[in-house]
Amino acid sequence: MAVTSEATTVWKGTLFEGSGDVALDSSGLATFPVNWKARAEGAAGTTNPEELLAAAHSSCFSMALSLALAQAGTPAESIQTTAAVTFEAGKGVLGSHLLVSARVPGLSEEQFEALADDAKKNCPISQALTGIPITIEAELA
Template sequence: MALTSEATTIWKGTLFEGSGDVTLDSSGLATFPVNWKARSEGVANMTNPEEMLAAAHSSCFSMALSLALAQAGHPAESIQTTAAVTFEAGKGVLGSHLLVSARVPGITEEEFEAFADGAKQNCPISQALAIPITIEAELA
């Protein structure tokens, strides 16, 4: 069964002077303020699309790695993943760097690196970074 997750952004104003709020509709867990300065200058107390992409990538990767390890008979005690998504104005998203530390009894560093590389390739968010995007647009 497919699950569709939704988030809504309400933006007011121009790109440089405006701001918006992103609401996690599916879970109802949070609303986050966003603006251009958070995206281009790293202003505190605001988020940006790349930070949200980093959150999605780090959590998805951790889940994919956890699954791969458990299926191979090596359940992880813990996995910590930081995704660093780089954005440059005029160029867009340049990449996502995953920094992973895990506690997995009974495997070597080489085996762990192979599991991590496989999880990087098979994580749905890693794969989604090249998916087709569809749109429905209407003028209100």
């Protein structure tokens, strides 16, 4: 079954002085303010498309790794993934770096790194991001 997820942004004003709100329509769970300063200067208090992309990438990767670990017969007790998506004005999204730490009883560091690398390549968000470099640091906790 295909599932379509939706979000809506309402923007007011120019790019540099304006601002908007992005609503998670499918879940109805949240609405976030967005503006250019958060995107280009890292200003606090609002989000930006790259932070939302990082949220999508970290959650998708964690799900893919959880599946891979379970299929290998070594389910994780916990997985923590941070995705750092880099944006530069005039250049766009430059890459996504995944930093993952997991508790997985009975798994060697080498096995874990191999499964994490496979999850990095095959999670649907990574596949959607094939136009940018995706790097990973993976360690067992």
